[in-house]
Amino acid sequence: MEDKLTFELPLLEMEEKIRLLVEKEGETKNTAKLTLLLKKKEEEIYQNLTPWQVVQLARYQGRPRSLDYINMIFESFLELHGDRRFGDDPAIVGGLAFFNKHTVMVIAQQKGRGVDDNLFRRFGMPYPEGYRKAQRLMRLAEKMKIPLITLVDTPGAFPGIESEERGQAEAISLSISLMLSLQIPTVAVVIGEGGSGGALALASADKILMLKYSIFSVISPEGCAAILWKDEKYAEKAAGELKLTARDLWKLKIIDVIIEEPLRGAHYHPEQVARNISDSLSHHLNLLRSLPLDTLVQLRKEKYLKIGKL
Amino acid sequence: MEDKLTFELPLLEMEEKIRLLVEKEGETKNTAKLTLLLKKKEEEIYQNLTPWQVVQLARYQGRPRSLDYINMIFESFLELHGDRRFGDDPAIVGGLAFFNKHTVMVIAQQKGRGVDDNLFRRFGMPYPEGYRKAQRLMRLAEKMKIPLITLVDTPGAFPGIESEERGQAEAISLSISLMLSLQIPTVAVVIGEGGSGGALALASADKILMLKYSIFSVISPEGCAAILWKDEKYAEKAAGELKLTARDLWKLKIIDVIIEEPLRGAHYHPEQVARNISDSLSHHLNLLRSLPLDTLVQLRKEKYLKIGKL
């Protein structure tokens, strides 16, 4: 995994320059001017981000992860473990929490931070038992009549021998079906990578919100390039063709809202982004909660049956 | 596993004697008289079977197994496999079949015949995935609104490391809960060994029928003796104390019907026993089918909530 946002190199160079100048001369007119230039350059780059650059941001190692947001957005998160069948998958975390004083169920894909944690959480790529834990918690939420909030951040379901042996496809299919059948309000927030069916398994919600620099794609740009161009090097090109940015999904009427991120991404102001998510969640949950159950169900039906009818 | 019913030794000796005589002299007054004596002795033994002798009969290797009865009682049994989670346990078989021209779901514990088959089917001791397959098929039966018929024949759920790892207790508990919640008529037939919770998982039905020489026990007599007498040799004594014969269970109001077996057990006239099961099933299914659903549910509630209130 690369750890640098290559398209930010000009910015990093300018910052370094300013830092050195300030160190040497203190803050001067000169440094102020350079800082202004930096701001301009930032805006220039971030207003013209290519899809491939958004992919890099969405995957950026320093980007806040689900548990970071959970800690900032919810109160007294109590993690509940296990699928009661086979295992407890750390690539998916879930549990009860308070949101605006109301009890909610939170289920999230969790990428790691650092080598060990990343291996432990399989880089956020769930096993079938992860999805089955999610299903168990979805059923509990439905029984408790509390809203379900999911945070989506995964390169995809883990492609391994054990995954296939234990029915990855069945687990994802059932997760989608179950989530769509829940008689409670459901909101999904895509905070980073929405990778294929493995992401959809937690994203089949009444409302889908996406952070500005997150992505949602049918296949990774690299995978797409390898199949269609027979060469992974075309990943950048594929990223553009796949229409995977929040803006693309909003235009395609798949998602409901794009949540604002600061220039340079969520990791620059995590608390601000958490507040943005919280505000949007609050708005949509209040709206969904105010609906009679049959209206909720009817709206969900309309939302999903119209997908692709453009 | 011993393969002989020791208490039948006098009968076997007499049979052998008659056979030799007939071979030497043909059928004579003498052999006719001996045959009469044999019949008398048979009746004497079988009218005074001890609980321990019934245990031996219930476990007898030559006794018809679930699949034998399924073939004799039902038409076009179509086995359905797997729990869609982890595996397909051959110790539990299940599928769709016709009974009296009506579609039913049949789920049964299956002991093996012969060394290989016995190992394959783990002597009829299911794994958690066996119970989870049963649960899947129970749900399908409920969805299809067809009756559920179970055949019970197991020494108990398999006590192994993998069983515990994959949640044997959870699998049994959920199986009992689910079976009791089904909005369809359910009938269980105990055809051999009803061993503990592993048997109850398939026996929590509206009507429980038991073959005359079958047993149903909270623990094996050997296990009971080992714990309470600190010596397995007291198994025979324990068998008596445990009240595990069909007659005992009928007196305790746990089962509904004792199905007749011929002298010397089901393996002497399997077709006749299959007919007896079929007749009893037919009677009870028709009765249950004639009930409105809420009456069915109410009767089930009364049946289970009164257990032990003697």
Place this chain on the structure above:
Amino acid sequence: MRLLNWLNWLRKPKIKTGIGDYASTVPDNIWIKCESCQTLIYYHDLGENLKVCPHCNYHHRLTAPELLLQICDSGTFKEEDADLTSRDILRFKDTQSYAIKLKEAKKKTALSEAVITGLGQIGSFRVGLAVMDFSFLGGSMGSVVGEKLVRIIYKTMKENLPLIVICASGGARMQEGVLSLFQMAKINYALNDFSSNSLLYISVLTNPTTGGVTASFAYAADIVLAEEGALIGFAGPRVIEQTTKMKLPEGFQRANFLLDRGMIDRVVNRKALKATLTNILEFNYGR
């Protein structure tokens, strides 16, 4: 099957057609090589055998029309939504534009999309049917595949019939991006509705069924059948090998492998498929 045959068969449903018909336009004395054991077989013999190799039992891929011929009672199938065709909504272009690929697929296969849907009879039982065709862009699922499935699901539901879907697919159609991905949710939504009417849904997984199709409607069925030898999985074997750097076990992701792991109800030889489906439909009728 030749285009002409297929059109005839579709347009004149009253005419009796036997399983062998589709092969009859090919001279008997043409040999073709089995894709698995490489044995040379008369094309006619292979056709008579439902394209199952008589030597090694390899199930050669069937086109959707061939499959319909095999399982439907002769002349009973009526196609629905044959006019629904895909558009290049995203203006997707790799080495070629999606628009052109679509055009060529239609020409090559004489199909309008990767799935044929309709109502028909199997063993005298009326059913809703959807049959995928791998030869149309790898049986990939785009918006029209999703829409056709959803329409046949609701049509079948309205007529209170059981539904049979024969899958053959490499997964979602990349050229429709996230629109194809979300067809999984769209179809599973419709299947939830279908299921809550107590109607029976049977899926048949043929070679290959992978990706988004497996992870949605293929495994959302009450009864899941798989053709002998079919490759079935979420991730493709090559992806798994690359990711895990492990050698895949013998028979990995094949029908029998999945049966052993409890993932499918039955493995069916193609020659027994119609009988098995009829059997299940009898059970459905007998309830």
Place this chain on the structure above:
Amino acid sequence: MRLLNWLNWLRKPKIKTGIGDYASTVPDNIWIKCESCQTLIYYHDLGENLKVCPHCNYHHRLTAPELLLQICDSGTFKEEDADLTSRDILRFKDTQSYAIKLKEAKKKTALSEAVITGLGQIGSFRVGLAVMDFSFLGGSMGSVVGEKLVRIIYKTMKENLPLIVICASGGARMQEGVLSLFQMAKINYALNDFSSNSLLYISVLTNPTTGGVTASFAYAADIVLAEEGALIGFAGPRVIEQTTKMKLPEGFQRANFLLDRGMIDRVVNRKALKATLTNILEFNYGR
């Protein structure tokens, strides 16, 4: 806890009782040995620490009254059905008759059965409660245990409260034969009713919880907690060792082993149990 204390506590629910009370009748300077690490500890210190060894964290078994003192808000617990006692219905006799065993268990434990049921408050939330006591015939489940559980389940349901069951049991009570076995079905039936009212049920598995209790109400809960180090399983370790002739892995069937295998929601240190339960009850209240 001494009989006298327990009776006082039960009969005078208005009197404030602290956690330490039950130990206060034992002189501070009495030493006892930790069952696990063998370290000598002041009895008073052990009591103050909820019988969790301060050296090795071993959770010594609590009696049901001790557990109630630990988790209930002081003076809030009101017992139900205290008068229900078992009879020797089968006239079961091993080396001793069941009737005598019952009598001795009552005398030894000052309890009437292996479970105490009632309504009480935890963290100011009213709840239905059932607490098993291993010291009464190994916490075995007979007809009266089943009946008491069923009654408190319906009583809790009638009052629309959440239910908490603290398990400690070797399984079904052999001396009541198949009647004890079928308590599993009876209790799970009642729990189905309870659950269909959208009420929350939490089970807490303490050391040991095995056999029929595990395979019924212990695992029928919405949320399953386990005390640190608790042995939890269907079959006992000795039976598994005998059957499989295999050496059992380290930590087999212990709380953390089961957490890793996805079987329980959380492992809880006894000292955090009341807080965790209160937390969950807050969630229940906040919906």
